[in-house]
Amino acid sequence: MQTETLLTDTETSTRETVARAVALLRSGEVVALPTETVYGLGADALNPAAVAKIFEAKERPHFDPLIVHLPNKTMVRDVAEIPDDIAKTVTQLVETFWPGPLTLLLPKKPVVPDLVTSGLPTVAVRQGEHPVFHRILKQFGGPVAAPSANRFGALSPTSAALVRDQLEGRIPLIVDGGACSRGLESTIVRVVPATPKPVIEVLRPGPVTEDDLKKFGKVVFATRNTTVEDAAPEAPGRLAAHYAPRTPLRLLESPRDFSPEPGKRYALLSYRGQEKDGYLALHPWSEVAVLSPGSGRVAEAGIRLFHLLGQLDQHGHDEIVAEPVPDRGIGRAILDKLRKASFRP
Numbered sequence: 355m356q357t358e359t360l361l362t363d364t365e366t367s368t369r370e371t372v373a374r375a376v377a378l379l380r381s382g383e384v385v386a387l388p389t390e391t392v393y394g395l396g397a398d399a400l401n402p403a404a405v406a407k408i409f410e411a412k413e414r415p416h417f418d419p420l421i422v423h424l425p426n427k428t429m430v431r432d433v434a435e436i437p438d439d440i441a442k443t444v445t446q447l448v449e450t451f452w453p454g455p456l457t458l459l460l461p462k463k464p465v466v467p468d469l470v471t472s473g474l475p476t477v478a479v480r481q482g483e484h485p486v487f488h489r490i491l492k493q494f495g496g497p498v499a500a501p502s503a504n505r506f507g508a509l510s511p512t513s514a515a516l517v518r519d520q521l522e523g524r525i526p527l528i529v530d531g532g533a534c535s536r537g538l539e540s541t542i543v544r545v546v547p548a549t550p551k552p553v554i555e556v557l558r559p560g561p562v563t564e565d566d567l568k569k570f571g572k573v574v575f576a577t578r579n580t581t582v583e584d585a586a587p588e589a590p591g592r593l594a595a596h597y598a599p600r601t602p603l604r605l606l607e608s609p610r611d612f613s614p615e616p617g618k619r620y621a622l623l624s625y626r627g628q629e630k631d632g633y634l635a636l637h638p639w640s641e642v643a644v645l646s647p648g649s650g651r652v653a654e655a656g657i658r659l660f661h662l663l664g665q666l667d668q669h670g671h672d673e674i675v676a677e678p679v680p681d682r683g684i685g686r687a688i689l690d691k692l693r694k695a696s697f698r699p
């Protein structure tokens with residue numbers, strides 16, 4: 355299959371690209387689409403044959419359910435039930451964070467194919483905020499299932515070029531909407547009724563942080579292995595490969611833990627590129643990439659994480675050593691990704 359990449363850099367090109375993407379979605383095809391978090395691989399969420407093509411292109415196991423993207427907030431009621439005991443909180447979250455990088459787990463309606471939810475009684479829903487994505491959904495007029503547009507277990511792509519690296523020849527179209535403004539996958543939550551206030555359980559940390567969520571309920575972070583993706587049976591090497599570049603990566607929690615093997619080429623993924631953090635001078639690194647140069651901002655680090663990992667991955671290093679980032683705000687999501695990508699030495 356030939357994979358076409360279409361631009362959205364002028365009004366005319368955008369109009370043509372949107373029309374092409376919508377036509378493909380209507381005919382039951384998959385299309386890689388830009389979102390504000392990472393690129394998604396979309397298909398008509400209500401068409402099981404179309405959804406099956408997502409799993410095929412990604413080589414994603416069928417036990418791993420997909421996120422359903424909505425063209426507007428009201429459509430949530432078409433695909434999901436909103437139980438009375440959490441309705442107030444769900445409405446507040448939707449009104450506050452949509453369109454945006456928050457995904458909610460809700461009981462699913464029968465219209466959603468079981469393939470989308472991997473047979474689970476819940477469906478993951480969000481309304482994204484990328485303008486091109488929004489136009490495509492609006493014209494398509496229905497829900498679009500879209501997981502991240504990577505091969506299963508590999509880095510989530512934050513640009514059209516990174517999608518092409520992974521899915522060329524497997525899908526008909528990549529819509530190039532530029533680099534993703536958030537760079538990390540959406541925060542996934544579920545609301546659990548409780549007194550005196552509801553519990554907001556974070557299943558996957560992301561751009562919407564604990565601070566953002568706490569005025570709507572008591573925020574708890576699900577302990578490890580709670581999204582289905584994590585809980586999946588551990589095939590050999592599967593966890594090691596998760597969210598991972600092809601080059602082995604290790605989160606080095608302390609500079610003292612570093613014991614390089616002679617002759618190996620180590621690259622450093624530094625948080626802010628400051629010698630005083632103890633990593634820069636630790637080793638004659640074959641390359642240093644800095645997530646947020648200067649004083650260090652976790653939000654900037656989040657935007658650049660997958661992009662820089664993707665670049666380091668192409669430079670032939672034997673190993674990528676990652677400095678920890680501060681465990682606050684979106685830093686929590688970054689650490690979560692780095693830990694999952696880390697191999698165990």
Ligand code: TXA
Pocket residue numbers: 389391392393394395418419420421455457459471474476477478500501502503538539540541542581582583584
């Ligand atoms: O930012 C994002 O969320 C991106 C963009 C494209 O929207 N999408 C994304 O999708 O990251 P994906 O499929 O790579 O990650 C979705 C996660 C998986 O860990 C999956 O197991 C979990 O959501 N998930 C989906 N439906 C679920 C459900 N009903 N119950 C529990 N976990 C679910």
Ligand code: MG
Pocket residue numbers: 501502510
């Ligand atoms: Mg993914």
